[in-house]
Amino acid sequence: MDLAVGQVNEPAEEEPRLLQRRAPVRSTAENEVYVARNQSLAVLFKRIRRLFDREGHREVMIHGMGASITKAIYVAQDVLMHYGERLSLETHHGTVDVVDDVMGEYESTVEQRRVSSLTLHLRLTESEAGVAGVASRTRTPSLINLISKPD
Template identity: 25%
Template sequence: MLEKRTPIEGSIHKRTPQRPASVPTDIYISTKSKRSAIVKRVRRLMLKENHKSVVIHGLGAMVIRATSMALAAQEALENQVTLKPTTETISLIDDIIPDDMDKDLETQKRHNSIIHITLEAKDGLAELQRKTGQIIHHPSRNRRSRRWQ
């Protein structure tokens, strides 16, 4: 049987979800993610940097956006990638900050949906990679080490 939430006296601070260490082929979708930028990044990773797979992640309301971006990337790569979605439910923790400062800080647990869409290269993608040519450096790996002068 489901438990009802008790009325909250105070404000809720949502903690950022924990995620594993990111690799260059992981793309996390947020409200600020632009479709064209995500598609461009997937194309660069798969065509220029010759990665065999890229994973797009979406949490909560971003599940639908992640799905549409994966489909757009598949179309941009001329249907030479297969989409393999997996879904799960994760627990997130919120801090409840009471209005009365004499009370203790509390936490509550809530559940949210998450999707991981793996874009895997088909055999025909190798032909697209030859057409575009490979780049010498890997900008997705050197993003943080750039020095601005």
């Protein structure tokens, strides 16, 4: 690296910084499931099944933000395939304001940003017998099978 006389090799302007993301404010309802990137689909699926089958909830809300939206969609698809015609789905999308704490070497700041969010509202529908969950289990075909079948 050649430096001309009088030039000073200046360090890069950006100093190393630690980004700490605050958890967004969440509801504490028992029938709401928040999806994180590090959770497995099997654990989420079991939790949602437990809410419907053992704890008797008639509706469950699945929340996903940012990178976890696709995982929320996958787990909702699995639950819908498991329960078949006994569940209905309603979706809501939007954006959420989140706050990040940025800690530099000498000072710390707060940055606010917007993140996409998706809420999948699953509801048990009344079965033919009039009682949810009593009807025989019918499985809906896979979305891939529906798409690939010729008409």
